[in-house]
Amino acid sequence: MNKPLLIVENLKTHFPVKKSFFKQKKQFVKAVDGLNFYVNRGETLGIVGESGCGKSTMGRSILRLIEPTEGRITFKGEEITSLNERDLRKMRGEMQIVFQDPFASLNPKMTVGAILGEAIQTHQIGQGSRERAKKVQELLVNVGLSPSYIDRYPHEFSGGQRQRIGIARAIAVNPSLIIADEPVSALDVSVQAQILNLFQDLKESLGLTYIFIAHDLSVVKHVSDRIGVMYLGRIVELSNKKGLFQNPLHPYTQALMSAVPSLDPDVKKERIILTGDVPSPSNPPSGCTFHTRCPFKQSICEMVVPREINVAEGRYVSCHKYDDEFEESFV
Structure with a gap:
């Protein structure tokens, strides 16, 4: 079996918060807080989540445009988190990024x-x-x-x-991997489909691999083979596209899916309304970070960080509800 093109293990990117006179304890914004996933050659891995969940920081950390705090990134079998600047520059020809704002990312002069x-x-x-x-x-x-x-x-x-x-700038150096960071969110809806189709055409003609970051589920569904759902710096569910949309497992994923409008008027969907706001990444909740908004939370959720559970081939979810050790708590 061929090895994945990219392997990310326990990736963390924390930013120190400037201390005030009254706050002497050093604090960190935990933008990315322990990501584990892989990307196979020729596939598109979609990453979806609310604004502020750490998607863009994750993409920049993989390319080391932002230096990760902790973790291991392996690209084409080579561990790149410890590469010096010269070797990293050579590797960057293989990894490129398409930014969200096409005007801000181009030199106007x-x-x-x-x-x-x-x-x-x-x-x-x-x-x-x-x-x-x-x-x-x-x-x-x-x-x-x-x-x-x-x-x-x-x-x-x-x-x-x-x-x-x-x-065009991203593909100019013949890369193997392109990280597309919300590449259509700043565009008119009429133009979005054209750009998404362009990504698909280039993938087939150039043999590209994508990490496609977006907050719009319909966009991710259109381009992705597998999808990771992020919440507060962590991937809470990772699945193939069909499994995720037909049977979402994590309560957060279920809430996201319930908000997607159906084109069939005969299909009645129960809307799941999440209470409260997304917690601050500088002071995330203990245990499962989603427990403050979860309609199914139990006492264990407040105390223990859920592990990544392999519920099916290539399908993972981080929720105590699916953990054999704690499943009695949810009966």
């Missing part, structure tokens, strides 16, 4: 040709300026833009076109 050419030159792709200019034109065609746009600036494009340029 550079033309499209210069933006894409910079990526090509940095990773020493192509020989000479003529060959690199040809490569830039090919990239524009690959993402559905005219080669004549090469001398235009980012402000001359629409939001969807700018995101296509961001995607």
Whole structure:
């Protein structure tokens, strides 16, 4: 059996909170607090969750754009969390990111040709300026833009076109893995489908692997093979797409699914309304971090952190309800 392209083990990214005069104890924002998952070659792993759950921090931590506090990241069989800056720069050609805001991620003072050419030159792709200019034109065609746009600036494009340029920059260095961080959330609904289809086309033609981060379940369902549901820095459920949408297991996942409107008027869904607000990641609840909002909580949930339980082939859930050791508590 082929090894996964990416393996993430116990990934944590904590940010220190500036101490005030009255708070002498050092505090941390636990943006990512113990993630475990893998990504196979050629698949799309969707990551979904509410704003502030740590999705974007997770993506940047994997690429070491943000340095993880703890954990192990293995890419193509090589452990990258301890790589020095020079070796990491070489590895970055294999891992790229598409950012949420296509305007903020592009240098407004550079033309499209210069933006894409910079990526090509940095990773020493192509020989000479003529060959690199040809490569830039090919990239524009690959993402559905005219080669004549090469001398235009980012402000001359629409939001969807700018995101296509961001995607072109990501694929310019022939990566194996692309982390797409909410790539369509800043776009009009009419444009979102076009960009999602572009991601799918590039995946097939270039053999790409994606981690696709989003807060919209319909977007994740459209592009993903497997889906991880995040809550307060942790993945509470990880499943194939069909299993997650047909039979969500974790109470948080069930609440998310109940909020998705159905196109069939004959289908009646019971809406699960969660009480309270999402706790602060600087002071997360003890035990299961979801217990403050969970309609099924028991006393064990307040005291013990649930382990990741393999309930079926490739399907995991972190909930005491499915743990044989504590299942009597839920009878």
